[in-house]
Amino acid sequence: MRIVEKMLYGIVGLLGIMLLLIVFCHFNPSIAESLGNSVQAKEETTEDTRTPEIAVFPVSTENGLSDELESQGYESPEEDALQIPSIVAEKNGYTPISEQGKQVSQARAEELRNTLSVGNTGDDLSYDELFYPYYYMLNDTGKALYRQIHANTDALVDSFKPVEDNINGKELKNAFTAVCNDHPELFWLNTGYSYKYAPNGTIAEIDLSFNYTAQSLEEAKAAFDKAANEIIYGSRGVGDDYQKELYVHNALIKKISYDLGAPINQSAYSALVSNRTVCAGYARAFQYIMQQLGIPCYYCTGYAGQNHAWNIIKIDGDFYNVDVTWDDTTPFTYDYFNCSDADYAKDHVRKDLSVYLPPCNGSKYADLEENEADKAAREQAELEAQEKALREAEEAAKAEKEAKKAAAEAAKETEEASGVDEIKIQLVRGNGSDVTILKTVEEYYLDCAQAMMADDDNSISFTNIVENEKLWNSIKKAYEKGDYNAGYMERVLADKHKSTCNATVTAEKLEDGTYLVRHVMTIK
Numbered sequence: 001m002r003i004v005e006k007m008l009y010g011i012v013g014l015l016g017i018m019l020l021l022i023v024f025c026h027f028n029p030s031i032a033e034s035l036g037n038s039v040q041a042k043e044e045t046t047e048d049t050r051t052p053e054i055a056v057f058p059v060s061t062e063n064g065l066s067d068e069l070e071s072q073g074y075e076s077p078e079e080d081a082l083q084i085p086s087i088v089a090e091k092n093g094y095t096p097i098s099e100q101g102k103q104v105s106q107a108r109a110e111e112l113r114n115t116l117s118v119g120n121t122g123d124d125l126s127y128d129e130l131f132y133p134y135y136y137m138l139n140d141t142g143k144a145l146y147r148q149i150h151a152n153t154d155a156l157v158d159s160f161k162p163v164e165d166n167i168n169g170k171e172l173k174n175a176f177t178a179v180c181n182d183h184p185e186l187f188w189l190n191t192g193y194s195y196k197y198a199p200n201g202t203i204a205e206i207d208l209s210f211n212y213t214a215q216s217l218e219e220a221k222a223a224f225d226k227a228a229n230e231i232i233y234g235s236r237g238v239g240d241d242y243q244k245e246l247y248v249h250n251a252l253i254k255k256i257s258y259d260l261g262a263p264i265n266q267s268a269y270s271a272l273v274s275n276r277t278v279c280a281g282y283a284r285a286f287q288y289i290m291q292q293l294g295i296p297c298y299y300c301t302g303y304a305g306q307n308h309a310w311n312i313i314k315i316d317g318d319f320y321n322v323d324v325t326w327d328d329t330t331p332f333t334y335d336y337f338n339c340s341d342a343d344y345a346k347d348h349v350r351k352d353l354s355v356y357l358p359p360c361n362g363s364k365y366a367d368l369e370e371n372e373a374d375k376a377a378r379e380q381a382e383l384e385a386q387e388k389a390l391r392e393a394e395e396a397a398k399a400e401k402e403a404k405k406a407a408a409e410a411a412k413e414t415e416e417a418s419g420v421d422e423i424k425i426q427l428v429r430g431n432g433s434d435v436t437i438l439k440t441v442e443e444y445y446l447d448c449a450q451a452m453m454a455d456d457d458n459s460i461s462f463t464n465i466v467e468n469e470k471l472w473n474s475i476k477k478a479y480e481k482g483d484y485n486a487g488y489m490e491r492v493l494a495d496k497h498k499s500t501c502n503a504t505v506t507a508e509k510l511e512d513g514t515y516l517v518r519h520v521m522t523i524k
Contacts, residue, residue, distance in 0.1 A: 093278025318362030
């Protein structure tokens with residue numbers, strides 16, 4: 001009981017001290033303010049990287065996104081199910097947008113709001129929804145903040161207050177992310193920023209960060225434009241949008257080396273001017289050049305074993321995924337060129353605002369290009385087929401020689417040499433027939449076609465009889481002019497799945513004025 005009594009006395013005493021302190025501060029506000037400033041000073045010297053949503057007194061849960069925003073049909077695959085090919089497993093390097101928030105006292109926040117300018121509001125800026133999809137993901141507040149960040153980046157204004165009151169950290173992050181994702185030409189803007197916010201979570205100051213190119217921005221822009229225009233001008237006149245896309249894809253792969261240590265490697269500048277970058281640089285360079293060619297192309301971020309960036313492009317009304325970084329292998333490939341979301345589901349998953357980009361279901365311009373390895377395999381197969389065809393041709397020539405020898409021996413058996421007329425030609429696509437007296441060239445063609453189709457061998461011999469010398473001369477002229485091709489040979493070769501025919505045709509005048517026509521043919 002004594003222990004309990006002592007504890008109760010202690011609690012009562014502590015409450016009494018607290019009550020006296022409250023009364024004392026009430027009648028001595030200067031001391032209360034001093035104590036408050038002491039606590040606030042401690043807060044100001046401690047950086048808080050948390051987003052304002054988890055500040056002590058959050059003012060709003062708004063995120064700056066449009067109330068109508070919803071996924072357009074993209075279905076995210078499970079990260080745990082991704083299978084990353086070893087050849088591209090390390091070719092990533094995208095750094096997500098980073099923020100650094102610092103809480104200040106309410107008094108300091110008010111002071112910042114009263115002394116800082118909004119800089120440039122960007123009220124005169126407008127954006128084509130087809131080319132700047134991230135802007136249209138935002139609500140009116142987010143769009144106003146987007147325009148302000150864009151305009152101040154253009155003007156190199158690195159510190160300003162929000163254009164609207166009561167902006168929270170999530171709204172700022174989404175607006176800043178949207179600007180970075182829509183505008184690869186703002187290469188001097190780093191993808192990290194900082195801000196100061198009041199205890200209630202509202203932002204009082206926004207601080208942008210510019211890289212070293214901002215120190216001589218006009219020179220940097222000139223170098224950037226020159227490098228980009230070399231590819232842009234080269235792609236003009238090569239064909240339709242698909243051919244332009246293919247040209248830019250290949251040109252960037254030839255130009256850029258993947259380098260995780262490249263300076264400002266989250267920018268298009270690192271890819272186009274320095275020629276060294278990571279996936280973010282590849283994707284922003286591809287996005288910028290396709291935009292300049294009037295072809296909608298978006299910057300897409302997500303996860304592919306590590307944080308990763310690639311593109312979504314619209315060709316002829318359909319959307320496709322393109323990952324120039326992962327195609328840049330030795331030899332380079334088209335494995336990640338113009339692929340559907342289903343194709344990418346095994347190794348890519350979108351994150352953050354990119355999930356609201358259009359789904360990629362195009363197929364018309366997929367799988368049109370051949371990888372270098374596949375090309376080498378195909379050429380080897382073609383070489384082997386040519387060698388096989390050469391062997392078959394040699395065998396056919398040997399068979400033809402034997403057939404000619406047999407024909408010559410058969411001719412020697414004929415005692416009447418007079419009246420014999422011989423034609424030696426190479427027939428290309430033709431026809432055959434039976435032994436009756438044929439009265440027209442058409443009957444002769446039909447007879448030849450029937451005789452050739454009735455024999456399954458490659459070496460075919462047959463005879464027929466034509467009515468007179470006049471008809472024979474017409475037949476001989478048909479062979480000399482090539483009319484026999486359409487007459488019968490083309491059909492026979494097509495039906496037999498052959499391509500050429502070597503033939504010896506001889507005619508012998510008989511006693512009754514008819515002509516005996518002998519045929520010795522080798523088809524292949």
